[in-house]
Amino acid sequence: MDVFVYGTLTDPDTVSEVVSSFEFVCDARLDGLRRVEGTYPTLAPAPGNSVDGKLLRTADIRSLDAYEGIESGLYVRVSVPCADQSVAVYVGDPGRLDVAEPVKWPGDGSFEARVHRYLAEHAVCVREIA
Structure with a gap:
């Protein structure tokens, strides 16, 4: 599965501590949201804005979900067109x-x-950056 990452998971050392196998596919840009700093970075609604990051490919989505605190509701995993x-x-x-x-x-x-x-009602998408 490909995942757009924009914070701690852009660091290969961090990713290697979370999943057993991965590759960074390319640099990417998420349009329609903006990055917000906090304890950990997150995203906020922002039509016309974008966030730079990377496309991370891994089969170990369960480990990413655990790292991001999906079960506790700290983060939600959503699907965005690319x-x-x-x-x-x-x-x-x-x-x-x-x-x-x-x-x-x-x-x-x-x-x-x-x-x-919000994602359903706005033009949020991920673009690969060559």
């Missing part, structure tokens, strides 16, 4: 990451539901 496929993106709950600025995901419901709704 060329002719979809890639995974981890979005952290700003209310749990002590972010440096206020972040509001619009709408009602759970954090995960608001992220999914």
Whole structure:
């Protein structure tokens, strides 16, 4: 599975501590969101903005989910279009990451539901950077 990474998982040493096998496919850009600093970086709604990162390929998605705290709700894993496929993106709950600025995901419901709704309603995508 390909995953757009934009924080600690852009460091090969960190990735090698989390998964047993991986490769960085290419540099990439996530359009429609922006990076927000906090305890760990996360993303925020931002039409017209982008975040630079990398496409990470690994079969060990369970280890990435554990690292990102999916079960505890620290991050959610979402699917975002990229060329002719979809890639995974981890979005952290700003209310749990002590972010440096206020972040509001619009709408009602759970954090995960608001992220999914935003992605469905806006042109968020990942582009490979040659």
